[in-house]
Amino acid sequence: MISIIISSYLPHYFSALENNIAETIGVPYEIIKIDNPGLMGICKAYNMGAEKAKYDYFLFIHEDILFHTDKWGEKLITHLNRPGTGVIGLAGSSYVPVAPSSWTVSEKHNFINILQGNKENAESYLINKVSGNTNPVYAVDGVFLGIKKENFFDFKFDEDINGFHGYDLDFTLRVSKRLQNYVIDNILIQHFSGGNLDKKWLDSNIKIKEKIGSDFQKTIDNTTEKKIFSGFLHKYFEYYPINRKTLLFTLKFYPYKYLDFRQHLFFIKKYFNYIRYASQINRKLKVDL
Template identity: 35%
Template sequence: MLSIVICSVSPERLLQISQNIHDTIGVEYEIIAIDNKKKKWPIARAYNEGACQARYPFLFFVHEDVKFHSQDWGSIIEDKLNEPDCGVIGFAGSKVKLNCYSGWMQNKDWACSFFYQGGGARTELQVACVTLEHPFEEVVILDGFGMFVCKDVWSLYPFDEELLTGFHCYDLDFSMQIAASRQYKNYVCCSPKVLVEHFSLGKYNRSWCQDTIRLHKLKWNKLLPLKVDGLELSKKKERKFEERYFDYFVRDLIKADYPEKKTALKDFLAYPFSWKHLRHCVSNVYRYLKS
């Protein structure tokens, strides 16, 4: 029994996903649509309000630009959520989250995904770290276009309305809270019996940069890195990858014309010294001066 929470800004898309879910889910469900075209709430608040209204024990927070291509997928998800240590289930995530400004995607060797991605010139199947023997792959952090969780788990770790006042990073924070508890494990659903399509691409714009920096500085700076149990990551590699992805973020930040890019650049310059980091510092200062 699934309570499906949708933060909606398009009546047409809401109608489409509602019909698609009705035709494919195969279990008892309800749809709780938050009309955010009028309310204009942060998505963290919209999801929390929807979850409070839920009548069923399992929640599904989903964007309205999603379509399922398989039948009776609800029972497969419910079986997994019934496991006592199951946290959040999504369709794209990472086995590691380093202590640097970034989204969920960092190193491709840690990425895990199984979904159709539209929004570009063609629809592509995004597959990473998938085996037939494991329909669910453990991760620590998830992308938020579709997230399943038990209502009891959400009630312990609701979306952070106080910190997240926009439309980004709610998924990172939510999944990391639950992974960091060490009571629950998050998963990417890799089952061919649960095929989903996401129609839009993410936007790494000024507001995304702002929310990402705010999330890391005010909440997660001293709690990262996070990784799944059993994954080996030496301190040397950890530092190497943190510097690399921090560098990528700063480059994107400068391109996005973020108003506080000088502050973020200072954070990067203060990162522990290495010769490669020194070269990146020089390159980014040059980019900053040219911007």
């Protein structure tokens, strides 16, 4: 009953996951493997897999995971059959800030239930930050994305998003405008990668923010807005030089309506220092200009 779609490029991970799914899922399933050694973006790979899928429930997962829950397929189907449900995930956030950001926003708004490891499988630790069996969120992390087939084809992955960053943020935020996404607490996976927040990641998140905006929640959290915009500035100027053009560009994402006087003053000083020390900062850029 579940079509599992995987964009694969690491055979040893895929083989281990394939055996793990057979031992744990507990319902009829198919695995649709899209061999993808970086030749196409993950959005295209996932959409190709979805077109081949025959079952009514879709699950898009990374191949560097293992399931630690028996009969997790039954649990996923139960969650997806809840009226008005969009995407079911294992990590996500209930807040969408004005500035570009990944799904991770702040301790206050993040919901996670994952056994996090590393590529060397040297150690792992449980991240369990959920408040109930179903936690309403907007953005969902792409390591595990469950959705009904009938809903998926109303949205699909945006193939204009190239590469392997931001696809989950774009997809789940679009879904959340019509349906309710959830992070659940009764399926546990072990994940062997922590992600890579590089320039491609940054550029993808900027593109998505320009496309989707931040008009989601009604209650504004100015502490989170300050944190995210400050983090965005720091990350942006790791890769882009400080000049008039780039400073003005960052102000497109300034949450001016949501900050108090002291927070505005904080950023006035921050911009003053960027301008004052521009030459020194630019010399330390991580990329060639």
